[in-house]
Amino acid sequence: MAASEALAQQLNAQLTPLPWQERLRALAAHPELHTAFSTSFSLEDQAITHSIATNALPFRIFTLDTGRLFEQVHDVHRKTRERYGLVIETYFPAREAVEAFVNTQGINGFYHNVENRLSCCHIRKVEPLNRALAGTDIWISGLRREHSAHRATLPVVEWDAGHRVIKCYPLVEMSEEEVRAFLYAYEVPYNPLYDQGYPSIGCAPCTRAVAAGEPARSGRWWWEQEGTQECGLHVKDGKLVAAKGKPTHA
Numbered sequence: 001m002a003a004s005e006a007l008a009q010q011l012n013a014q015l016t017p018l019p020w021q022e023r024l025r026a027l028a029a030h031p032e033l034h035t036a037f038s039t040s041f042s043l044e045d046q047a048i049t050h051s052i053a054t055n056a057l058p059f060r061i062f063t064l065d066t067g068r069l070f071e072q073v074h075d076v077h078r079k080t081r082e083r084y085g086l087v088i089e090t091y092f093p094a095r096e097a098v099e100a101f102v103n104t105q106g107i108n109g110f111y112h113n114v115e116n117r118l119s120c121c122h123i124r125k126v127e128p129l130n131r132a133l134a135g136t137d138i139w140i141s142g143l144r145r146e147h148s149a150h151r152a153t154l155p156v157v158e159w160d161a162g163h164r165v166i167k168c169y170p171l172v173e174m175s176e177e178e179v180r181a182f183l184y185a186y187e188v189p190y191n192p193l194y195d196q197g198y199p200s201i202g203c204a205p206c207t208r209a210v211a212a213g214e215p216a217r218s219g220r221w222w223w224e225q226e227g228t229q230e231c232g233l234h235v236k237d238g239k240l241v242a243a244k245g246k247p248t249h250a
Contacts, residue, residue: 003033003137005159008166012157015168021051023156023170027138028057033166036060036133037140039088041076042201043179043190044142044171050188053084059140062089062132066124067098068203072191079189091128098123108205114224117206124203130163138166144179145172147200148217 015023027035037052037059039045052059063077081088101109101123110117133139139160145152160167171179176199183190193201197209199216210219 003164003166005161008157008159011166011168012155015170016156020170020174021055023168024048024051024057024140025055027140027168028055028059030138031058033137034060034135035138035140036062036136038129038132039063039142040201041073041080041191042142043176043183043194044144044174046076046080046188046190047179047182048140048142048170049080049084049086050183050186053086060089060136061086062091064125064128064132065090065092066203067093068124068205070191070193070201070204070207072193073201076189076191083189089132091132093124093128097127110206111223117221117224133163133165136165138168139163140168140170142171143169144174144176146175146216148215 011027015026018026027033035058037045037048039049039061040063049061051057052061077088080086101120105112105116105119110120143151143154145154154169154172156170156172157166157168182188191198191201197211198207198219199210200220201207202220206221208219208222210216
């Protein structure tokens, strides 16, 4: 059985009525499909990691280390490995690409314009992700509808035409309060920055705390014109979907 849009539609119909942990167990019932979970050690990802580990689900777990992460992210990475005894595959950007970008644009050249920032994101995130997804049929992600307006209509399962994989969002309809309640109940380690006004955490130079009432994603690439704040990891129909739903090429 190969990953396809038709199979994605079948899995969406099967998984949508299920509780989120049952969705993960249902995916595990398809050993013929290569399933991988990408974690950035977010609140959502920590809940999914806990479920995968405690249910001994046979999924690859990987993370992208951009080289510019908060140290708190590395600390949660360490605690998670120690708590669950997991192998978390870590993918780094290509050295030559990082050196070329810094040598031509400067160490923080991503602040200069949107093109530079998207180039930096491509080098540090998109290209490593493409390597991490090689040979994968199903990609599990912690995206939730509550994150932003353009994620508000996400299904539980969809076909990712850009990466040609089936993408599953087991927590898609959950609120942050529900995710936090799960983490507290099972004493799952999580990033303390979430308690310090950082609802969305990426690279340290590109992430700031937000004020009460501000959208969660407003702390990412805040110096750019509203509507461009995506990195290119999550695409629809092969295109990057910007914050206001205007598709641009990734």
